Amino acid sequence: MSEYEPADPLESLLLQAARSQRAPRATRAQVRAAVGLGVGAGALTAASAAGAAASKHAIGVLTVVGVGKYLMIGAAIGMVTLGVNRYVSSPANHETPAVVSPVVSASTSPAKLAPLPVSAPTASASARPVVVPPAPPASSSPAIPALAPELALLDEARTALRRQDATAALGALDRYAREFPRGQMSAEAMVLRIEALVQSGDRASASSLAKSFEKANPRSPLVQRVRGIVGETEP
Amino acid sequence: MSLALDEPIGQESTEVTDKARLERMVGDHVDFVWRLLQRIGVPEADLDDATQQVFMTAARRLADIEPADEGSFLYGTALRVASTQRRSLRRRREVAGEDFDKVQAVDCTPEELVDQSRARALLDALLEEMPEELRNIYVLAEIEEIPAPEIARMEGLPVGTVASRLRRAREDFRARLSRWKAKHGANGGVR
Numbered sequence: 506m507s508e509y510e511p512a513d514p515l516e517s518l519l520l521q522a523a524r525s526q527r528a529p530r531a532t533r534a535q536v537r538a539a540v541g542l543g544v545g546a547g548a549l550t551a552a553s554a555a556g557a558a559a560s561k562h563a564i565g566v567l568t569v570v571g572v573g574k575y576l577m578i579g580a581a582i583g584m585v586t587l588g589v590n591r592y593v594s595s596p597a598n599h600e601t602p603a604v605v606s607p608v609v610s611a612s613t614s615p616a617k618l619a620p621l622p623v624s625a626p627t628a629s630a631s632a633r634p635v636v637v638p639p640a641p642p643a644s645s646s647p648a649i650p651a652l653a654p655e656l657a658l659l660d661e662a663r664t665a666l667r668r669q670d671a672t673a674a675l676g677a678l679d680r681y682a683r684e685f686p687r688g689q690m691s692a693e694a695m696v697l698r699i700e701a702l703v704q705s706g707d708r709a710s711a712s713s714l715a716k717s718f719e720k721a722n723p724r725s726p727l728v729q730r731v732r733g734i735v736g737e738t739e740p
Numbered sequence: 741m742s743l744a745l746d747e748p749i750g751q752e753s754t755e756v757t758d759k760a761r762l763e764r765m766v767g768d769h770v771d772f773v774w775r776l777l778q779r780i781g782v783p784e785a786d787l788d789d790a791t792q793q794v795f796m797t798a799a800r801r802l803a804d805i806e807p808a809d810e811g812s813f814l815y816g817t818a819l820r821v822a823s824t825q826r827r828s829l830r831r832r833r834e835v836a837g838e839d840f841d842k843v844q845a846v847d848c849t850p851e852e853l854v855d856q857s858r859a860r861a862l863l864d865a866l867l868e869e870m871p872e873e874l875r876n877i878y879v880l881a882e883i884e885e886i887p888a889p890e891i892a893r894m895e896g897l898p899v900g901t902v903a904s905r906l907r908r909a910r911e912d913f914r915a916r917l918s919r920w921k922a923k924h925g926a927n928g929g930v931r
Contacts, residue, residue, distance in 0.1 A: 515850050516917055519866075522859035523883045528774035532788050536770055539792040540762050540799040 655681065655690045662697045671705035692718070696727050700734050711735055758802055766795060769814050772884060776815065778860075779879045780822045781868050793821045812894045819876070849924060866916045870909070877902060878909035 528536075658681040665673035678698045681688065688694065695718050702711035715735045719728050774791050782790045794817045798805065805813045848858055867875050880886045880894065888906070892899040 513914060513917065515921065516914065519859050519863040519917075520882050522856040523775060523779065523863055524885070525856070526771070526775050526778075526860070528770045528791070532774060532791055533766070533770055535788055536766055536792055536795050537763075540766065540795050542759060542763055542766065 655685050655688050658684070659690055659694060659697060662694075662701065666697065666700055666704060669704065671701045674701040675705065692722055692725060692727060696731055696734070699731055703734055708735075761802065761807075762795075762799055765798060765810055765814075769811065770795070772811070773814055773818050775883065776818050776879065777822055778864060779867055779883060780819065780876065781864075782822050782825045786825050790818075790821050790825055794818050797821075811890075815880075815894050850921060862920065866913060866920070869916060870912055874905055874909035874912050877905045878913055881906050882910075 658677050662674040662677040662681070665671070665677060674697065678694055678701060681690075681694050685691070685694075695714065699711050699714050699718065702708070702714065712735050715731045718725075718731050722728060770791070773794050774787065777787055777790045777794070778784070794814055797817045798810070798814060801813070848855075867879065870878065877891060877895065880891045881888070886894075888899050888902050891897075891906075892902045895902065897905075
């Protein structure tokens, strides 16, 4: 509030330390992916790098507890299917986020709570074609090359589900299970399998797998999703 | 609106509109939500998950949120998420037998608070001890620099009540800060 100036410089110092904070790029990438917005390679690299730097995350932000793992599906799906996100190719500089967002300037200014317009953010948003960025070089981020093949298979499954091709989806998920028996995206693969089984009409197997998933991952944020998949199909 | 895995097949035009709105909402408010969650007691280890939970809730409820109320919705959701996280943290502390004064545990001189991470640690410890109704308004007003009428709308309170609480919140915060300074033996002179 502008009319108030802290009399104590120490109070002012504390407040300023908080005001200057901005969400890390990795957090932004995770949030975007969590809500189904695309995440470019640069953002993924940033997320991975931040995860590696944070010692509390054993295998990086991409595989952090909770929805962190789930985010990667959103990232992959977003890159392929969302028309509102624009990607640019900038593989040479991985410090530059590959996602060009109409609100990217918010990262350099304080959050504002003023009412927001409902219209599209910028005219160029719909005019620019979607360009999927090439994968970054292996040397820049070890986590991305390791994860990319997993994401590709899950994306293949998801794409098949979107065209109602449960057989193809299950085929992709079978390949995932064979190639990545200890994959970092195993939980997400299981959720997609449950969805594919429901779509194929095999509700008994879907329910059984859903129970197994919930038992093995009782605190996973995907549990609600799994319940929704199985529950939505109840007559 | 739903999450990526929840998306029904088709409905592309609605999805595009929702995605554009979500894109803007995340861009405009992610810093606010992330900072707020820290200030209201979400531990650093849970911060990313909590931030995601807030926006995932917003994504699920997007159709119910008036554009003018996005900030209020995110604020209310963040409070609920933080409350859950704090309950869980309290249980963990009780189980671990932890019971200590977090404010006094920030052991440095005022001069050393030029290190922003130390400054934030002390700030968060002080805020954690404040009554919630005062702390929330103090955070919105003094850190987020949100005007009183907007805070009143977010909190569902009359503007006069917000002003009154903010006055008390400032007094409360300063009293706690003074106690910390007294304990750490400095004159509070931060240059």
